[in-house]
Amino acid sequence: MKTLSENLQTYVGYDCDVLVAGGGFAGIASALAAARNGAKTILLEREFMLGGLGTLGLITIYLPICDGNGRQVSFGIAEELLKLSIKYGAQDRYPKAWLENGTLEDKKKKRFEVQYNPHIFAHLAEQLLIEAGVKILYGTSVCAVEKSGDRISEVITESKGGRCAISVKNVVDATGDADVCAMSGEDVCTNPFKNNLAGWYYGIGKDGQFLRQLGAADIPEDHNGENCVAPISNKKYDGLDAEEITDFMINSRKKAIEDILAKREAGDRNLEPSFVPMIPQLRMTRRVAGVLELTEEHSDTRFENSVGMVGNWRRKGPVIEVPYTCLYGEKVKNLITAGRCISASGNMWDIMRVIPVCAVTGQAAGTAAAFGVDFADVDVKKLQEKLVSDSVVLHISDLEEVK
Ligand SMILES: Cc1cc2nc3c(=O)[nH]c(=O)nc-3n(C[C@H](O)[C@H](O)[C@H](O)COP(=O)(O)OP(=O)(O)OC[C@H]3O[C@@H](n4cnc5c(N)ncnc54)[C@H](O)[C@@H]3O)c2cc1C
Incomplete structure (x- = not known):
């Protein structure tokens, strides 16, 4: 290969x-948590709008923050962003x-889930981050x-x-693709199953505006599945x-237009x-x-180092405590991840890549980053105390029993 x-x-x-790289749901939650905890925070976003897949990608279904059995399991920023x-x-x-x-x-x-308007959410998230003191740089990769x-x-x-360097104490990789991990020599894994083509779009027809979930859709089993193709x-x-x-x-937009025709x-x-994916x-x-790779066997498991909980969007019942150690690797000491590029494999990766999990892991990563020490050196008890004081619930045993 020719090189230069x-x-x-x-x-x-x-x-x-x-420094938070990426302004999707994970980056928004990370930057918010870091800034609220007193850190001078910069958020870099390659595009010109916050929200990532959840806005520009038209994935506007904020999947459940409950367990499907009537109990809310994700709190803190996950609940705040859902309501926002x-x-x-x-x-x-x-x-x-x-x-x-x-x-x-x-x-x-x-x-406990919603479908929201992507443009309104992107604007509100932007205002929230500015109020918290986050410096946002758009069009910056x-x-x-x-x-x-x-x-x-x-x-x-x-x-x-042009090119510009930013001196950093800690970095949150919220790029969705673990770009910063790969660039910095952290150990990474790729998806052995690869991705199906998707072509979600918004249209306006005789019955008004609709979201068309074109492609193999992420629809929990208790929905009617009308868009599940x-x-x-x-x-x-x-x-x-x-x-x-x-x-x-090219193919995503082609399929969307063919579907409309x-x-x-x-x-x-x-x-x-009205909108095709950007x-x-x-x-x-x-x-x-x-350091720890989450797998489906970790459902309903108590982790002493839990930094929050999430439900399983695919199935009612299971609750996942998110261990702090699934957010960072062994090699790069001041780098942590949030969102769909945290350490989870197989089915668990699919369960953990959704919007509520991005918010939960973002809050944890941003809060830990604000401590200003290397991630393996964070006092996890202190981190947990801070998260709890910011409305996060850590353990299944902290939830009320329901019959
Ligand atoms: C077809 C499909 C259907 C889905 N359905 C649902 C659903 O119904 N409900 C649900 O909750 N989830 C769903 N998901 C999953 C969910 O949308 C995403 O996993 C989640 O939004 C990811 O958030 P994130 O912040 O981790 O990453 P992203 O949303 O990917 O955000 C990453 C951000 O980083 C920016 N970026 C990337 N690289 C760089 C770089 N090098 N420098 C600077 N910025 C960079 C990107 O522009 C982007 O804004 C679906 C996903 C897909 C693809």
């Missing part, structure tokens, strides 16, 4: 305590029983890191202004290469797409190989 040595002089434009997303009204799935003092029976019937021993000393970015392509995607991602985007043909003559709807690409 670049002679680069990169200016150091900023310094911060906590519907501050000006839910698009669908308004969780009446949960927000209006419903009975346990009602809560068992309808899980992490492209490299500079290391000093086993720590990242600077994160190198590319933007309209077979894969729309035989091709599978790693999602880590520009050419392949380009192919994904088919619906017009079937009678909804004036159907229009970023690739890839579920799992690359993740950190953490």
Whole structure:
């Protein structure tokens, strides 16, 4: 392969305590937690809107923060962002029983989840981060890191202004693809099953606006499954290469438009797409190989180092305590992950990649990052105390029993 040595002089434009790479749900929660805990926080986002897959990717279903048996299991920022997303009204799935003092029976019937408007959420999240004192830099990608021993000393970015370095104490990798982990030599794993093509889009037809979940959809078994269709392509995607991602985007939009034309043909003559995906709807690409790798066997297990809990969106019942050690790896001491690139494998990766988990792991990662020490050196008891004082519930045994 032909290679080129670049002679680069990169200016150091900023310094911060906590650098959050990526402004999806995980990055939003991380930056919010870090800033609220007094850290000088910078959030870098490659695109020009917050929310990642949850806004630009049109994945606007905030999956349940309950266990399916009537018990809320995710609290703190996970609950705050869910409520923020519907501050000006839910698009669908308004969780009446949960927000209006419903009975346990009602809560068992309808899980605590919502469908929200992506544009309103992105705006509200932006305001929330600005209020918390987070410096947001849009159109800015992490492209490299500079290391000093086993720590990242600077994160190198590319933007309209060219290359710029940021001096950092701690880094949260919330890129969804573990980009910073890969760049800094942390151990990572890729997705052996690869990704199906997806083409979720919004349309406006004779019955008003709708979200079409085109492709193999993430619909919990207790939904009616009307949008749950077979894969729309035989091709599978790693999602880590520009050419392949380009192919994904082209085909995703092609399928969406074909779907619209088919619906017009079937009678909804004036159907229009209102939004097609702006970023690739890839579920799992690359993740950190953490100190602990969560697997499905860890459901309903007590972890003494739990930093919060999540439900299983695919099945009613199981509750997962999230151990602190599934957020970071062994090699790079001041790097932690949040969101869909934390350390979980097999089915558990699929269970742990969704929006509520991004918020729970983001709050934990951002809070830990604000401690200002290397992640393995964080006093976990103190971290847990801080999380509890910020409304997080850590253990299944802390939840009320329900019959
Ligand atoms: C088809 C599909 C259906 C899904 N259905 C649901 C569902 O119904 N409900 C649910 O809760 N979840 C669902 N999910 C999962 C969920 O949407 C995502 O896993 C979750 O939103 C991921 O959040 P995140 O913050 O970890 O990552 P992302 O949303 O991917 O955010 C990462 C952010 O980082 C930015 N970024 C990436 N690389 C860089 C870089 N190098 N430098 C700077 N910025 C960078 C990106 O632009 C992006 O904004 C679905 C996912 C897919 C693909």
